[in-house]
Amino acid sequence: MNGLLTDLYELTMAAGYFESGKVAEKATFEFSIRHLPDRRNYAVIAGIPQIVDYLLTLSFTAEEIAYLRALPQFAQVSPAFFDYLHDFRFTGDLFAVPEGTVLFAGEPVLTIRAPVIEAQIPETYLLSAVTFQTLIASKAARCTTAAAGRPVMEFGTRRAHTPEAGTLGARAAYLGGCAGTSNTLAGYRYGIPVMGTAAHSWVMSFPCETDAFRKLQRVLGPSTVHLIDTYDTLEGARRAAALGGPMWGVRLDSGDFDTLSRQVRAILDEAGHTGAKIMASGNLDEYRIRDLVSSGAPIDSFGVGTQLATSGDAPIMGAIYKMVELDISGIKRFTAKYSEDKTSFPGAKQIFRDVARDVVARAGECGKGEALLRPIILGGRLIEPLPGLEQARERAAQSLANLPPALRQLEVTEPWPVIQSRELRALISQTRSNLGA
Amino acid sequence: MNGLLTDLYELTMAAGYFESGKVAEKATFEFSIRHLPDRRNYAVIAGIPQIVDYLLTLSFTAEEIAYLRALPQFAQVSPAFFDYLHDFRFTGDLFAVPEGTVLFAGEPVLTIRAPVIEAQIPETYLLSAVTFQTLIASKAARCTTAAAGRPVMEFGTRRAHTPEAGTLGARAAYLGGCAGTSNTLAGYRYGIPVMGTAAHSWVMSFPCETDAFRKLQRVLGPSTVHLIDTYDTLEGARRAAALGGPMWGVRLDSGDFDTLSRQVRAILDEAGHTGAKIMASGNLDEYRIRDLVSSGAPIDSFGVGTQLATSGDAPIMGAIYKMVELDISGIKRFTAKYSEDKTSFPGAKQIFRDVARDVVARAGECGKGEALLRPIILGGRLIEPLPGLEQARERAAQSLANLPPALRQLEVTEPWPVIQSRELRALISQTRSNLGA
Numbered sequence: 001m002n003g004l005l006t007d008l009y010e011l012t013m014a015a016g017y018f019e020s021g022k023v024a025e026k027a028t029f030e031f032s033i034r035h036l037p038d039r040r041n042y043a044v045i046a047g048i049p050q051i052v053d054y055l056l057t058l059s060f061t062a063e064e065i066a067y068l069r070a071l072p073q074f075a076q077v078s079p080a081f082f083d084y085l086h087d088f089r090f091t092g093d094l095f096a097v098p099e100g101t102v103l104f105a106g107e108p109v110l111t112i113r114a115p116v117i118e119a120q121i122p123e124t125y126l127l128s129a130v131t132f133q134t135l136i137a138s139k140a141a142r143c144t145t146a147a148a149g150r151p152v153m154e155f156g157t158r159r160a161h162t163p164e165a166g167t168l169g170a171r172a173a174y175l176g177g178c179a180g181t182s183n184t185l186a187g188y189r190y191g192i193p194v195m196g197t198a199a200h201s202w203v204m205s206f207p208c209e210t211d212a213f214r215k216l217q218r219v220l221g222p223s224t225v226h227l228i229d230t231y232d233t234l235e236g237a238r239r240a241a242a243l244g245g246p247m248w249g250v251r252l253d254s255g256d257f258d259t260l261s262r263q264v265r266a267i268l269d270e271a272g273h274t275g276a277k278i279m280a281s282g283n284l285d286e287y288r289i290r291d292l293v294s295s296g297a298p299i300d301s302f303g304v305g306t307q308l309a310t311s312g313d314a315p316i317m318g319a320i321y322k323m324v325e326l327d328i329s330g331i332k333r334f335t336a337k338y339s340e341d342k343t344s345f346p347g348a349k350q351i352f353r354d355v356a357r358d359v360v361a362r363a364g365e366c367g368k369g370e371a372l373l374r375p376i377i378l379g380g381r382l383i384e385p386l387p388g389l390e391q392a393r394e395r396a397a398q399s400l401a402n403l404p405p406a407l408r409q410l411e412v413t414e415p416w417p418v419i420q421s422r423e424l425r426a427l428i429s430q431t432r433s434n435l436g437a
Numbered sequence: 438m439n440g441l442l443t444d445l446y447e448l449t450m451a452a453g454y455f456e457s458g459k460v461a462e463k464a465t466f467e468f469s470i471r472h473l474p475d476r477r478n479y480a481v482i483a484g485i486p487q488i489v490d491y492l493l494t495l496s497f498t499a500e501e502i503a504y505l506r507a508l509p510q511f512a513q514v515s516p517a518f519f520d521y522l523h524d525f526r527f528t529g530d531l532f533a534v535p536e537g538t539v540l541f542a543g544e545p546v547l548t549i550r551a552p553v554i555e556a557q558i559p560e561t562y563l564l565s566a567v568t569f570q571t572l573i574a575s576k577a578a579r580c581t582t583a584a585a586g587r588p589v590m591e592f593g594t595r596r597a598h599t600p601e602a603g604t605l606g607a608r609a610a611y612l613g614g615c616a617g618t619s620n621t622l623a624g625y626r627y628g629i630p631v632m633g634t635a636a637h638s639w640v641m642s643f644p645c646e647t648d649a650f651r652k653l654q655r656v657l658g659p660s661t662v663h664l665i666d667t668y669d670t671l672e673g674a675r676r677a678a679a680l681g682g683p684m685w686g687v688r689l690d691s692g693d694f695d696t697l698s699r700q701v702r703a704i705l706d707e708a709g710h711t712g713a714k715i716m717a718s719g720n721l722d723e724y725r726i727r728d729l730v731s732s733g734a735p736i737d738s739f740g741v742g743t744q745l746a747t748s749g750d751a752p753i754m755g756a757i758y759k760m761v762e763l764d765i766s767g768i769k770r771f772t773a774k775y776s777e778d779k780t781s782f783p784g785a786k787q788i789f790r791d792v793a794r795d796v797v798a799r800a801g802e803c804g805k806g807e808a809l810l811r812p813i814i815l816g817g818r819l820i821e822p823l824p825g826l827e828q829a830r831e832r833a834a835q836s837l838a839n840l841p842p843a844l845r846q847l848e849v850t851e852p853w854p855v856i857q858s859r860e861l862r863a864l865i866s867q868t869r870s871n872l873g874a
Contacts, residue, residue, distance in 0.1 A: 004622040005600050007592070008633030011621060016639060016656045027642065067625045073634070073660045120638060124620075127595035128603055135598075155444070158564035159753060161572075161598035162605055163442050166565055169598070182444040183561075188504045196446030197510070200781075201557060201760040202453060204772035205464070219453045223510045230774055231872060254779045282779075306753055315752040316596060316743055323638040335641035337667055342691045342719075344637075435668060 003060035003088065004067070006124040011068060014117040015077045018084060026092075027116040028325035028348045031126055032108040037135060037314035041407045042416070044141050044396050045109055046172040047133035048099040048376070049386050051126050055090045055377060058122065062086070084117075092118050094377035097351070098387060100137075100175055100395035101372060102403065106418045107360060108349050109319070111373060116326070123321045131319045132165065133172040135311035139286070140176030141400055143304050145408055146290040151179035151301040153195050155281055156309025169309050175393050177400075178308075179301070190389055197223065197251075203230040210239045222246040225279060228264070229253045237264040241271035249277030249300065257288075258297045265298040279303060285312070286410055324348060334431045346431040347424065349373070361421035440497035440525065441504070443561040448505060451554040452514045455521060463529075464553040465762035465785045468563055469545040474572060474751035478844045479853070481578050481833050482546055483609040484570035485536040485813070486823050488563050492527045492814060495559065499523070521554075529555050531814040534788070535824060537574075537612055537832035538809060539840065543855045544797060545786050546756070548810060553763070560758045568756045569602065570609040572748035576723070577613030578837055580741050582845055583727040588616035588738040590632050592718055593746025606746050612830050614837075615745075616738070627826055634660065634688075640667040647676045659683040662716060665701070666690045674701040678708035686714030686737065694725075695734045702735040716740060722749070723847055761785060771868045783868040784861065786810070798858035 017023065036043055060068075065082050068074055074081075092114020103109060109130060112119045143152045154173035157166025170186035180193035187194035198216055206212035209231060217224045224247040228236025233255055240250050250268070252260050257280045268276045280292070281303030289302050306312060322344035326333045334346035352359045352367030361367050375383060387395070406413045420428070441448075454460065473480055497505075502519050505511055511518075529551020540546060546567060549556045580589045591610035594603025607623035617630035624631035635653055643649035646668060654661045661684040665673030670692055677687050687705070689697050694717045705713045717729070718740030726739050743749060759781035763770045771783035789796045789804030798804050812820055824832070843850045857865070 004625050005594075005604065006621055007594060007619040008621045008624070008631045009619065009635055010633075012633055012657060012660075013635050013639045016635065016653055017642070019656045020652045022642065025642070027638075029638070064625060068621075071624075071631065073657060075660075076656060076658050116642060123636075124595045124603075125600045128597050128600045131596065132598040132602075157442075157444060158561045158758075159568065160565050161569040161602040161747070161752070163562050163565045164601045165569075165598040166561075167442065182446065184443055184445045184448060184505075185441040187445070187508075188441050188501060194445045194508065196444050196449055198450050198453065199446055199560075200774050201464075201466070201772075202450045204760050204774065205454070205459065205462070205553060205763055207770070215457045216453055219456050219513060220449060220510060221513050223449075310598070310752045312753055315598070315747045316749055321595075323641045326642055333644070335638075337637050337641065342666075 001057050001059055002054060002125065003058060003085070003121070004064050006121055008073065010121045010123055012073050013120055015074060015081050017117050017120070018081045019077065022116055023084070025116045026113060026327040027119045027323055028111060028113045029119045029123070029321055030108045030324045030349065031110045031130065031319060031321045033103060033105050033317070034320050035318035036105045037138070037311070037317045039314055039412055040138055041409070041413060042102045042104060042138065042403065043134050043317065044137040044176050044399070045097055045101050045103055045130070045134050046099060046137040046175050047130040048096050050129045050133070050168065052094070052376060052382060052386060054125050054129070055094060055122060056382065058088070058090050060085045060088055089380060090114065090118050091380040093375065093379065095373045096376050097372045098374065098395055099392035100399065102396070102399035104358065104416050104418050107351055107358065108373065111348055113348070127319055127321055131317040133168055135314065135317055136169045136172035136308065137176035137396065139308050139311045140173040140178045141396065142286040142410060143289060143302070143308060144177030146286040146293065146410060147302055148293050150293070150299065152177070152289070153301065153303045154178045154181040154183070154308055155303040156305035157183045159306040160309040166309055171389065173308055175389060175396055177397065192389070197225040198227055200227060200230045203227065209236060210243065213240055213243055217243065217246060222248060224248060226250045227253060229255065233260050234263055234267065237267045241267050241273055244271070244273065247276055249279065251279045251281060253282045257292055257299065258295050261297045261299045277301065281305065290410060320344060334427060336428070336431050336435070338432060338435065345424070345428055347427045349424065357417035357419060359419055359421050360424060362423045362427060365421060365423055367421070438494050438496055439491060439562065440495060440522070440558070441501050443558055445510065447558045447560055449510050450557055452511060452518050454554050454557070455518045456515065459553055460521070462553045463550065463764040464556045464760055465548060465550045466556045466560070466758055467545045467761045467786065468547045468567065468756060468758045470540060470542050470754070471757050472755035473542045474575070474748070474754045476751055476849060477575055478850060479539045479541060479575065479840065480571050480754065481574040481613050481836070482534055482538050482540055482567070482571050483536060483574040483612050484567035485533050487566045487570070487605065489531070489813060489819060489823060491562050491566070492531060492559060493819065495525070495527050497522045497525055526817060527551065527555050528817040529814070530812065530816065532810045533813050534809045535811065535832055536829035537836065539833070539836035541795065541853050541855050544788055544795065545810065548785055550785070564756055564758055568754040570605055572751065572754055573606045573609035573745065574613035574833065576745050576748045577610040577615045578833065579723040579847060580726060580739070580745060581614030583723040583730065583847060584739055585730050587730070587736065589614070589726070590738065590740045591615045591618040591620070591745055592740040593742035594620045596743040597746040603746055608826065610745055612826060612833055614834065629826070634662040635664055637664060637667045640664065646673060647680065650677055650680055654680065654683060659685060661685060663687045664690060666692065670697050671700055671704065674704040678704050678710055681708070681710065684713055686716065688716045688718060690719045694729055694736065695732050698734045698736045714738065718742065727847060757781060771864060773865070773868050773872070775869060775872065782861070782865055784864045786861065794854035794856060796856055796858050797861060799860045799864060802858060802860055804858070
């Protein structure tokens with residue numbers, strides 16, 4: 001399954017490795033963060049469970065192999081390669097940081113060590129699955145930080161890049177600190193709290209707004225959130241207030257939230273509904289949330305959609321997946337790339353997180369602090385169940401809490417120190433001089 | 438299937454419509470473009486086949502229904518609603534513009550007419566599937582325009598927001614004018630030309646670059662594209678030139694493409710390989726392609742990844758899905774939303790595309806030019822097979838060719854005129870005054 005969900009060049013290289021007698025060569029590939037996304041001080045890593053599922057089920061169907069065989073690129077490839085694909089399974093090792101770990105530019109996220117073809121094919125899927133979910137988890141962490149304790153709900157599936165991205169994005173947003181999601185499938189699949197009551201169409205389907213509000217209360221009881229901006233927000237607030245409980249509260253979805261929330265609060269309070277809450281949604285992001293919080297707008301919770309589900313201000317993360325070692329019949333060769341604007345560093349690595357800095361070292365080095373990369377799959381088998389989503393969410397919260405306050409702020413600041421160990425630096429210059437680069 | 442892949446409020450509203458005796462009320466919902474994405478003069482509509490599949494298979498499994506039933510929001514909902522979900526199918530109508538049609542702000546993309554619950558639930562999926570693919574198809578059209586006849590390949594699955602988004606994005610990119618994709622699954626599923634040869638890891642897996650190039654040629658023959666920037670681009674070009682054919686050519690993946698392409702062209706030509714081509718990839722978008730084309734850089738084709746697969750400069754499209762009509766036992770009520778910054782217009786509509794403008798009219802009006810919205814599903818059944826991807830791609834090319842040249846350029850310019858018919862304007866003001874808004 002999923003064997004074809006990769007760039008064709010991974011498969012032409014697979015044929016090339018096969019035809020060049022490299023099937024048994026063991027390669028180590030490293031997925032690392034080259035640059036943080038724009039306007040980000042950190043990345044909250046997410047998507048490890050999805051790539052574990054992928055690696056454990058990776059295979060090719062007979063129809064998929066027949067498709068490849070008919071492509072012009074495979075015209076000269078021997079039949080033995082297609083037999084090889086037929087029996088293909090991932091038999092290698094995966095080392096990764098735990099889901100929810102905060103990382104920085106220049107750090108490895110995961111390492112794959114496997115026969116070279118098995119390590120090569122996953123590149124495309126791994127990059128896409130992990131960078132996307134990491135972008136969303138990181139954006140969610142920023143929105144949650146800005147909300148300063150008020151719950152932030154993820155509402156963005158309709159703006160996500162496919163409905164499936166919305167569902168995985170909802171998971172990542174929860175991991176990054178959101179209190180829940182509007183995506184029902186994400187609730188069902190991942191056990192995330194789900195929230196939602198009614199849209200404008202509900203109100204529009206009744207001849208008058210009061211009627212719509214009354215009918216909603218009858219169905220949803222204390223879960224009721226009246227959406228009050230279909231026609232006129234303050235009029236809507238008065239109608240909701242006149243009806244009274246049961247209700248959770250009201251939702252503002254357009255207009256100037258600072259002014260409207262104060263006016264609506266006054267309307268609710270005057271009618272005696274001091275316990276009714278106000279939620280705001282519509283064109284929110286971490287900057288607007290921060291401004292509303294600091295102006296003291298009486299908003300109890302925020303719904304963030306578009307900007308969160310697309311990581312709108314930073315939809316791209318510069319991550320790479322590069323070969324760092326090759327083991328040819330027991331002889332190890334270190335590999336790297338030294339072209340002008342895109343460099344990669346040789347050798348399998350480990351990150352040691354100390355109190356005030358990270359040290360990127362060679363794998364097997366002794367270091368101070370927490371060793372972040374841990375074995376997940378060995379010899380094609382998951383060595384123990386992955387931590388659950390709640391545990392990953394807790395790790396993200398803890399990782400963020402351990403950062404210096406300036407790094408948790410929305411503005412880009414002095415980066416967390418990431419240095420290379422002396423042994424790693426020695427390997428880099430050694431490899432460089434061996435390559436004559 | 439897919440019943441839960443929606444925002445929870447669609448399902449709480451469904452319960453509300455059911456409990457309020459509205460199951461038989463027929464609603465018309467309209468999906469329309471509120472604003473074009475940033476920096477765009479048009480939108481190439483894509484994703485209709487995906488939403489047809491969705492509507493034709495939409496249902497709820499017993500487990501999904503049990504999950505809903507246990508949510509606090511459904512605590513007061515009667516058992517009859519869950520029986521209703523068990524038998525739920527889409528039995529309504531879908532009208533849409535043909536895949537590949539170019540549209541503008543203020544225009545409806547599709548209309549759903551169905552019992553209100555059946556029309557409400559699809560909102561989330563429809564918006565996500567169509568806006569994403571439309572963003573990618575539109576970006577691809579811009580890249581293709583900028584390349585002025587040189588083929589543009591889509592290379593971006595690794596940067597897409599999930600691997601599945603990469604696959605659907607590859608389809609949309611092809612529809613928008615790309616010559617093919619690197620995504621093998623997209624080739625298999627949709628019959629799109631696929632392309633790819635080797636990455637840096639291929640070169641790095643051999644002790645020297647020449648050896649890597651030689652082995653690649655042996656496997657790929659005339660499909661060979663040597664990636665020449667692993668260590669030093671010009672040295673790489675010399676090594677490829679020294680080997681000679683068979684090869685398609687070489688690929689530049691970093692550095693200053695304008696300078697490097699001229700130097701590499703000279704190296705290839707001096708060695709007598711005047712037929713060998715040069716492809717460029719890496720950090721490209723429509724603006725860089727335009728600059729390279731206008732400077733006369735000898736680049737034969739472009740590979741665009743990150744920016745295309747994410748619509749990086751415009752990852753969001755302001756589309757809405759709003760109730761426009763409600764039919765209660767044969768009495769038609771028109772619905773609209775008139776809050777300050779988010780307005781929707783009442784009534785089912787049609788677009789007439791005339792020589793120099795579009796007229797948005799009421800459905801059933803007589804108009805001049807091509808009527809763009811056509812029936813696709815009637816009474817829950819597909820009325821005829823959808824046009825294939827090649828036909829949609831042809832329609833996109835034709836739609837773009839019919840635009841005034843200024844609108845096809847990269848800069849934002851005077852919009853294509855979209856006006857509302859007199860009848861539609863009358864309905865808008867009538868509805869507004871009925872609502873007292």
